[in-house]
Amino acid sequence: MATDESTAWPMPGRTPCVSIVMPCFNAASHLATSVGSVLAQTFTQWELIAVDDGSTDGTLAWLRAQTDPRIRPLSQRNGGVSRARNAGLALARGQWVAFLDADDTWAPRFLQTMVLALQSKPNAVLAYCGWQNVGLPGGRGAPFVPPDLETPDKMEALFASCRWPIHAALTSRAAVVRAGGFDVGLKNSEDYALWLRVCGAGEIVRVPEVLAYYHFHGSNQASGQALRAALQHLAAQERFLAERPDFARQLGARRVRQLTLGALLSRGYEHYWKRDLPTARAIFRTVMRRGYGSLKDWAYMLPSLLPEWAHGRLVALRDERG
The missing domain is CATH 3.90.550.10 (Spore Coat Polysaccharide Biosynthesis Protein SpsA; Chain A)
Structure with missing residues (x-):
């Protein structure tokens, strides 16, 4: 043209x-x-x-x-x-x-x-x-x-x-x-x-x-809607994998989990270190339900099962101890 x-x-x-x-x-x-x-x-x-x-x-x-x-x-x-x-x-x-x-x-x-x-x-x-x-x-x-x-x-x-x-x-x-x-x-x-x-x-x-x-x-x-953006990104990934099983096989199960749940966990840590605890807690719970993360990751994620006030107190104590 x-x-x-x-x-x-x-x-x-x-x-x-x-x-x-x-x-x-x-x-x-x-x-x-x-x-x-x-x-x-x-x-x-x-x-x-x-x-x-x-x-x-x-x-x-x-x-x-x-x-x-x-x-x-x-x-x-x-x-x-x-x-x-x-x-x-x-x-x-x-x-x-x-x-x-x-x-x-x-x-x-x-x-x-x-x-x-x-x-x-x-x-x-x-x-x-x-x-x-x-x-x-x-x-x-x-x-x-x-x-x-x-x-x-x-x-x-x-x-x-x-x-x-x-x-x-x-x-x-x-x-x-x-x-x-x-x-x-x-x-x-x-x-x-x-x-x-x-x-x-x-x-x-x-x-x-x-x-x-x-x-x-x-x-x-x-x-600006951080939690929804993180979870919708995962949803989009999972829909694409369902549409393209050939692509999922090409990546392999381990790489798929790294690019999906591993990426979501990284977002959770970003909010955790910013002390945006509500967003981090919701992301951590999603990752745990999928059974993802190392023992060190789970040590950070497990407190998100506590009431938010209790989790916040644990974080504050950790901050005080440096």
């Missing part, structure tokens, strides 16, 4: 090259920035399907007030982000699809650069790029470019953790449809679950530039 940007879409009978799906819930205060980053794209052959997911603020009115014909508002009852994305995906017409949340942004060259990357690899199903977290305290917003993951160990690396945020990728719409879209049973890790199914079907391409920006603005974002 030609990449000449001298003529802006839309034109009569012309289909967009890229469909952008944006779920929106009470996002009126963010839309000028996020949609503005779409309007600023140097690549113009796009459509933006903005799905209002039962907002109670001015989100839908704002979307309907836009005059650019490439912006296609859609309204539905509140059903969650995965249902909203699936609804937008059902209307998408582009060869490629990108997912941009209503409070995140792209660099102006995001679409142009990602489309060129995919066109350079005819068998590729997905391109991913670097990103930057904006608004995190303590200087934790350094730009990050992930490594090249198109290696013989690609699926193991992707299975271990989600390697890019949802808006740092451009993927084949056909591949997403074949993968079944987003799992509406997952409230977190729904993008991770989708990438596993998509990336197992073809080549992926790294774009070594920071082109996506994740904006932190409060603890109500999905990324």
Whole structure:
């Protein structure tokens, strides 16, 4: 497909090259920035399907007030982000699809650069790029470019953790449809679950530039719900293993447990050392129910069976003793 940007879409009978799906819930205060980053794209052959997911603020009115014909508002009852994305995906017409949340942004060259990357690899199903977290305290917003993951160990690396945020990728719409879209049973890790199914079907391409920006603005974002995120990540892993028993056999039972329960245990320790005891306790109990961990691990985990006040007292005593 030609990449000449001298003529802006839309034109009569012309289909967009890229469909952008944006779920929106009470996002009126963010839309000028996020949609503005779409309007600023140097690549113009796009459509933006903005799905209002039962907002109670001015989100839908704002979307309907836009005059650019490439912006296609859609309204539905509140059903969650995965249902909203699936609804937008059902209307998408582009060869490629990108997912941009209503409070995140792209660099102006995001679409142009990602489309060129995919066109350079005819068998590729997905391109991913670097990103930057904006608004995190303590200087934790350094730009990050992930490594090249198109290696013989690609699926193991992707299975271990989600390697890019949802808006740092451009993927084949056909591949997403074949993968079944987003799992509406997952409230977190729904993008991770989708990438596993998509990336197992073809080549992926790294774009070594920071082109996506994740904006932190409060603890109500999905990324701030630590316990649910940890348990949903495990659920996504287990669903993929059930779908792909060949992959489970390839990894072997020991490696599977390391990448699933071992990773969950590590998250539990992270919260334990931060003294986020409620989250750590819930994770530890999940790991113990699965019979995972060394004797040393169990020495840390077993007190989570006690009442929380008793566990807290034991932790305090351990801290006093150094």
